[in-house]
Amino acid sequence: MTKKISSLSYSISDLSKEFDITTRSIRFYEDQGLIAPSRKGQTRIYNQRDRVRLKLILRGKRLGFSLAETGRLFELYDVDKTSATQLNSIMSLISDKKSDLKQQLDDINAVLIELDDLEKNCKDILSSLENNK
Amino acid sequence: MTKKISSLSYSISDLSKEFDITTRSIRFYEDQGLIAPSRKGQTRIYNQRDRVRLKLILRGKRLGFSLAETGRLFELYDVDKTSATQLNSIMSLISDKKSDLKQQLDDINAVLIELDDLEKNCKDILSSLENNK
DNA sequence: GCACAACTTTACGTTAACGTAAACTTCATA
DNA sequence: TATGAAGTTTACGTTAACGTAAAGTTGTGC
Numbered sequence: 001m002t003k004k005i006s007s008l009s010y011s012i013s014d015l016s017k018e019f020d021i022t023t024r025s026i027r028f029y030e031d032q033g034l035i036a037p038s039r040k041g042q043t044r045i046y047n048q049r050d051r052v053r054l055k056l057i058l059r060g061k062r063l064g065f066s067l068a069e070t071g072r073l074f075e076l077y078d079v080d081k082t083s084a085t086q087l088n089s090i091m092s093l094i095s096d097k098k099s100d101l102k103q104q105l106d107d108i109n110a111v112l113i114e115l116d117d118l119e120k121n122c123k124d125i126l127s128s129l130e131n132n133k
Numbered sequence: 134m135t136k137k138i139s140s141l142s143y144s145i146s147d148l149s150k151e152f153d154i155t156t157r158s159i160r161f162y163e164d165q166g167l168i169a170p171s172r173k174g175q176t177r178i179y180n181q182r183d184r185v186r187l188k189l190i191l192r193g194k195r196l197g198f199s200l201a202e203t204g205r206l207f208e209l210y211d212v213d214k215t216s217a218t219q220l221n222s223i224m225s226l227i228s229d230k231k232s233d234l235k236q237q238l239d240d241i242n243a244v245l246i247e248l249d250d251l252e253k254n255c256k257d258i259l260s261s262l263e264n265n266k
Numbered sequence: 267g268c269a270c271a272a273c274t275t276t277a278c279g280t281t282a283a284c285g286t287a288a289a290c291t292t293c294a295t296a
Numbered sequence: 297t298a299t300g301a302a303g304t305t306t307a308c309g310t311t312a313a314c315g316t317a318a319a320g321t322t323g324t325g326c
Contacts, residue, residue: 012303022305023303028284041292058144059240064197066282067259078250082261091255094248101248108234108241118209119244122224127215148273156273163316175274199312217320 001044015054029057032067034074063104073097143179162190164201167207169222196237206230 016023025033029035030044035053037044046054060070076090149156162168163177168186170177179187186207193203209223 001251006217018231022285022287025284027304032283043292044303059243062197062237064195068282084259087255087259087262091252094252094255096196098245098248100248101245105241106193107196108238110192111196112231112234115227115234117319119224119227119231121219122227126217126220126224129220144272157313157316158314160274164311176322177273201312 008048008053012044012046015046015051018051019054019058021058026054029067030052032071034071036069063101137172141181143184145177145179148179148184150183152191154191159187162187162200165204167200167204196234 012023012026013122015021015026027044028036030037034057035046035050037050039045046108056074057067057070060067060073072093076094090109145156145159146157147153159168163170164239167190168179168183170179170183172178189207190200193200193206198206205226209227223258243258
C-alpha cells in the first residue's frame with residue numbers, strides 16, 4: 001500500500017512515516033476512539049481530518065495531555081452545544097485547561113531561564129579551560 | 134511526627150500536606166534517587182534543599198518530564214564539570230531541553246488561542262440563547 | 267502501661283500507552 | 297504462481313509512577 005489512493009487520503013504507513021510513530025500507535029488511538037478512519041475492505045484509509053487529529057494528538061502528548069484528555073478536547077468541537085447547562089460545563093472545562101496551560105507557560109519560562117544560566121556557566125568554564133591551555 | 138524538628142526541617146507528612154501528594158510518592162522519589170533526606174533513627178528528615186527538590190520534581194511533572202529526566206537535570210547542577218568533553222555533552226543536553234521547551238511554548242500558545250476562540254463561541258451562543266428567552 | 271498516631275519496610279496490584287509476536291489476508295510483480 | 301511487502305486481528309508483555317495492604321517500630325498523651 002505504498003501508492004497514495006488519492007491526493008487527500010493516506011495509508012497507515014504514510015502517516016506513521018510522516019509523524020515518525022508506529023502503526024501500532026495509530027491503531028491504538030483508533031481503539032481509544034480518537035480517530036475513525038474509513039475502510040476500503042479491511043484496510044484503513046485516512047483523510048485530511050484524520051491527519052489533523054493525529055497531529056493534534058501528538059501536540060497534546062508534547063504538552064503532557066493524556067489520550068483521554070485530548071479526546072475530551074476533541075469532543076468540545078464535536079458536541080452540538082444546545083443546552084445552556086452543557087455550554088456552561090464546557091466553558092468551565094475550557095477555563096480549567098486554560099489555567100493549566102498558563103501555569104505551564106510560567107513553568108517553562110522559569111526552566112528556560114535556569115537553563116540559559118546553566119549554559120552560560122558551562123561556556124564560562126569552557127573558555128577558561130581554553131585559555132589555560 | 135506532627136511537630137517540626139527545627140525551623141528548617143520537615144517531616145514526610147509536612148511535605149505531603151504542603152504539596153498535596155502522598156507520602157508514598159515522596160518515598161518513591163527517594164527510591165529513584167531524586168531526594169536523599171537525612172535520618173533520625175529510621176525516620177526521614179527533610180531540609181530546605183529536599184523541599185526545593187520536591188518542588189522542582191512537581192514542576193517537572195507539570196511539564197511532562199519523567200522522573201528520570203528531572204533526575205538528569207538535577208545532575209547537571211551537581212556534577213563537577215571538570216572535563217571539556219563532559220561540559221560539551223552537558224551543553225548539548227541543555228540545548229536539547231531548550232528546544233523541547235521552546236516547542237512546548239509554541240504548542241501552548243497555539244492551544245490557548247484555540248481555547249480562547251472556543252470560549253468566545255460558547256459565550257456567543259449562550260448570549261443568543263439568553264436573548265431568545 | 268497502653269492506646270494510637272505517625273512513621274517505617276516489603277511486596278504485590280494497577281493503569282496508560284504502547285511493544286511484540288503470531289497467524290492471517292491482499293496485492294503487485296518477477 | 298509464488299514470493300514479498302503492507303495490511304489486518306488477537307492477545308500477551310512491558311514500563312513508569314505510583315496505590316494499597318500487611319506487619320512492624322517509635323514517640324506521646326492519658
